[in-house]
Amino acid sequence: MALDEYKPQTGKAMLEGEGRSFKQVGTSPDRPDGVDKVTGRARFGADVTAPGMLHAAIVRSPHAHARILKIDTSAAEALDGVKAVVTRADFATGLTGEMWNILENVMADKTALYDGHAVAAVAATSALIARDAAKLVKVEYEVLPHVTDVDAAMATGAPVIREGAADASVPPGLHPNVVRYHESGRGDVEAGFAEADLVIEDHFRTEATHQGYIEPHACLAQMGGDGKGELWCCTQGHWNVQKICAALLGTEQSALRVTASEIGGGFGGKTTVFIEPVALALSRKTSRPVKLVMSRSEVFRATGPTASTSMDVKVGMKKDGTITAMQGTFRLQGGAFPGAPADMTAMCAFAPYNVANLKQVGYDVMSNRPKQAAYRAPGSPMAAFATESVIDELCNQLGLDPIEVRLKNASREGTRASYGPKFQRIGLVETLEAAKAHPHYSAPLKPGQGRGVSCGFWFNFGGETSVSLALSEDGSAQLMVGTPDIGGSRASMALMAAEELGIPYENVRVTIADTASLGYNEVSHGSRVTYASGLATIQAARDAVRKLCGRAAAKWGIPEDAVKWENGCAVPSGPNAGDFDPLPIAEITASMGATGGPIVGHFEATPEGAGVSFATHIVDAEVDPETGKTAVVRYTVVQDAGKAIHPTYVEGQFQGGAAQGIGWALNEEYIYGEDGRLQNAVFLDYRIPVASDLPMIDTVIVEVPNPGHPYGVRGVGETSICPPLAAIANAVSAAAGVRLHELPMSPPRILEALERQRGG
């Protein structure tokens, strides 16, 4: 739908927060880093330099699977300007578990496990010399058989990626490439299917996609012979980088100070490390600062894409729309290491539905592809694609309205979730009601168009969080948080601190502190930042307010608990009400040095009340039967935000998730040749949505407060990518008149499906 067709929505499906009226929270002021970002001043990963800096380049395997017989670095080292070459021998030994996996991924040891796997790295006086030198590193390989497809990797006779990688969860008799197994459920699915009037079982596949952040990984490392180091990098979590790099280099964590640069997108893909330990190893070897920046093709070949999937889902439904049983098998390959989110895929698959009989099985499978990394609600979008497609088909065949059927079976407060626990307060029904009431749902479709709907679910997450809020003499505030700002979170933090302190938003400066300045902070992932850092900000501000009230109480000579905080002032209350004039924050802080010292509020905890989140999306798609090209003509996102702190940035998260989902559904895929090499490692061939591909994306913010946050916040970043794959597949299937089972629904796949249906 075009911009000028939009009319303002009235009577929004918004529920009131829990009775609290906010002065600043819920407004959308300009972001604190706005001017830096529009003037080019903001410093991202690749934007810094250091005196005496060297540049690095990485040597990568051209083979999908190969034994490394010999690495000859002599020609590279002989090139003028080359200062050091590192290989696996320059990293720590004796690592186990996930740290070993990460090291093996960062720098191959005896075997190259995928096309693009790092095998050596060079540092030189210029980037051009480093690149030239990398080409002079001679690696002798013995090419091994490879496998890149998930079903092929599980089949008898498939090349074994690594013996002994499976854990105890894997039942006997499976291929060694199956490394984790998940099974959960309840009731009796067979009895459930027997109760149904219609049972549909279908097979679905999705290709791997990349997070596609526009900023390639970049870092600047400095490490001396004393083992002390500094690292600047673009990351979603610099304490995690500190922990991993310290382990991989064999140094203690506190020896390494990590500063997070501005980050040019992450979406989960910058939650781990790829190049930072390499830059540190080169810096340690040369005693000079080393800058390492990935090229785009390195990003595609060697950083985390998603898992690809092969899935079977079976659902039974009565004529009235009641779901009697749901069963799913989800096979995910996550590259040459364990960790594909098969368990989360299985656990998310049926979460929107209150069904008595459930069974979900997940297989985590290794193959000769790069180690998968998180991408916005890892696993959930694929699961929803399979489940919501089957439900759509059941609705079609039984002549039922897809939103009514979802409402009839929807999970609500008190429902036992498909993955175990009972849901607390959740907003799925509210999103469905709002979608049903939205003008989009009843708008007429043109010939050749189809409409699809889908629900989506994500857990959300809390995690270790540490925040510090220091007051200045003039009553303004400096808030330090440890979660990199990946989408405007500094604005939300400043709003929450300003709300509690009763000072203007502009008077709060928010800084992403380095690892030496705060306690451990978990990565910016799991949609946790506005929830957990927000909660910690509110509590740190309340801690500062208690101290401010204490200073006022001491001044007035009354008990501390007889002072309350109102509109940025200490005010006497209870029996002392009205005895003294309100004392503004700036008067207290002006004299704080003489009344007990600096006033700083803290909060450190691992909050566990991240409320789960649901969304419902409506999509209209138009399919050209001659070319197979799909146009998304109208898109509406309805999602529960709990409480929108900065509504404009909440809308931005909704729109961004939907747009990424459109890319995943229609275009984006990792294409491997028979040689196991990635064939489309540039943006021209791996085509993410461009402006002319998309319509405006309408949003409805539903607010069903999360009881686990003081203001009711639920994370919003990830759930927005859960429904699009299915919603678009349902719309495309309706428009094309044939069910699509495989993503992406690129023009050749749609033409194939149309051809099959015509009996071609």
Next chain:
Amino acid sequence: MSKIHVTTTVNGDAVEFLCDARETLLDVLRDRLNLTGAKEGCGTGDCGACSVTLDGRLVCSCLVLGAEAEGREIATVEGMANGEELHPLQQKFIEYAALQCGICTPGILVATKALLERNPDPTETEVRYWLAGNLCRCTGYDKIIRAVMDTAADMREAS
């Protein structure tokens, strides 16, 4: 290998530099002139994060050699604001939350400024196709398109 001496103008300032024949204009701007506003998202002309103008023409600076800057006039995002006064597009991008991470923002601002100089009254479709060479992964473009359309309307009114 001897370097090439280049004399050029960047954001109105006379500039000289030495560069390798293989260095791109983007490399020169970022590494030799410390103008890091233009970003390298791909190095192959597909993402537009390195957009600058060369004698008024919108180009991907990763597809231009540094040596080609000789005698030309280059404009980058760093030259958009007039001192403290932001260009109306810069102001509107902040106001509309038309950026999330902000890595594509410099390129998109340079590209849209070039558009509005040619076409002060673009349709939504014209804006979408003009910006089809500037990738944004965060926003879904919605708020960017709105910010551009609204800036264009404001600038027409003001002129």
